[in-house]
Amino acid sequence: MFKELDPIxxxxxxxxxxxxxxxxxxxxxTFIREKTNATAGNLSVQVQKLKEAGYIEVIKEFKDNYPNTxxxxxxxxxxxFESYVKALQDYLQVGK
Amino acid sequence: MQQDKVLTEQxxxxxxxxxxxxxxxxxxxxxxxxxLWGSVIGFCGITSFLLxxxxxxxxxxxxxLTAIAIVPQIFISIKESKKRNAKRLEADSLAxxxxxxxxxxxxxxxxxxxxxxxxxxxxxxxxxxxxxxxADGTIEQLKPNVxxxxxxxxxxxxxxxxxxxxxxKFKPMIVGALITYLLFFISVYTPFKxxxxxxxxxxxxxxxxxxxxxxxxxxxAEAC
Numbered sequence: 001m002f003k004e005l006d007p008i009x010x011x012x013x014x015x016x017x018x019x020x021x022x023x024x025x026x027x028x029x030t031f032i033r034e035k036t037n038a039t040a041g042n043l044s045v046q047v048q049k050l051k052e053a054g055y056i057e058v059i060k061e062f063k064d065n066y067p068n069t070x071x072x073x074x075x076x077x078x079x080x081f082e083s084y085v086k087a088l089q090d091y092l093q094v095g096k
Numbered sequence: 097m098q099q100d101k102v103l104t105e106q107x108x109x110x111x112x113x114x115x116x117x118x119x120x121x122x123x124x125x126x127x128x129x130x131x132l133w134g135s136v137i138g139f140c141g142i143t144s145f146l147l148x149x150x151x152x153x154x155x156x157x158x159x160x161l162t163a164i165a166i167v168p169q170i171f172i173s174i175k176e177s178k179k180r181n182a183k184r185l186e187a188d189s190l191a192x193x194x195x196x197x198x199x200x201x202x203x204x205x206x207x208x209x210x211x212x213x214x215x216x217x218x219x220x221x222x223x224x225x226x227x228x229x230x231a232d233g234t235i236e237q238l239k240p241n242v243x244x245x246x247x248x249x250x251x252x253x254x255x256x257x258x259x260x261x262x263x264x265k266f267k268p269m270i271v272g273a274l275i276t277y278l279l280f281f282i283s284v285y286t287p288f289k290x291x292x293x294x295x296x297x298x299x300x301x302x303x304x305x306x307x308x309x310x311x312x313x314x315x316x317a318e319a320c
Contacts, residue, residue: 010103012111019115027119027182035118064178085112091105 005091008053009084013038013046018081021056021073029069047071055080119182128172136165192262196255203251203277207284211244214285222287246291247283250276250298257302268309272302 009015016036021027033043047069050056055077059070073081103111140158147154184190216237219225226238254276261269276298283291 005108010108012103012107015103015108015111016115019112020119023116023119023185025183025185025187031181035115084108088105088108092109 005087006080006084008049008055009080011046013042014050017043017046017050017071018055018073018077021071022078022081026070026072029071032071050077126176129169132165132169132172136161189263192259195262196258199258199277200251200255203280207244207247210284211247215244217285218287244284244291246288246295247280249295250280250283253298253302254280266306268306269302272306275301
């Protein structure tokens, strides 16, 4: 019996965001948008969903007098990502 | 990038690899700070050697240029931090190493300038005064540049303690390192016997006290 893939992570943009954040300490919203080629509106919605799931932390502050949003993966997010990758490996091994 | 597309396992794997790769590629060092300090220190070292070799007095200490170089470094750091929109995982660790390096260089500069006078005073208190006879026959009190080895050990004790404290955000070690920096200052002016005592105090504040705190936390966590 396979473990079901986490529906929060099993989405193109949300998975891309978490995969980006796993490799950095923290990243600004502009960095994530640039790397994922997503629209600001779409990215905002997905970031909010990840935040609600407790997978990322969103810090809103001012940088040079402009509002600036920074995202950071949480411990729960790291664990969820690791489980997702493990489940993915199981699926791929059976497919061989 | 669309968000509602149903993903296959292969696609998921491709996204993960691609994004991790993209995050890695973004961190390219400009190398400007290395260029600045490499040039300044290289210039000061070689010029000082040449001035000594050819007996030229420039009228000021060439090494003061290193203090002036701090100004552009501040501008470079501010500019680079503004441009940076993501922070590397190891960013804080690297920063703490360079912070400790900067503190150590400043303290060593202080040490180099003060240790001769401090040694002369210590010797004077012991009833010993050294003189040197110049080539023209004049006699002057000598400020011997005697190595205060214990001071250097104290500086070494503080290094890993401060780096660990900053990285782990563990205040007892940061405090221990700060106290050791203070002991370093004192040790430059104190005789060897007192230096030994200061080394002992440093060991207690840097490692014994933080060690006790960590051990208590560990035992508490184990009991839960």
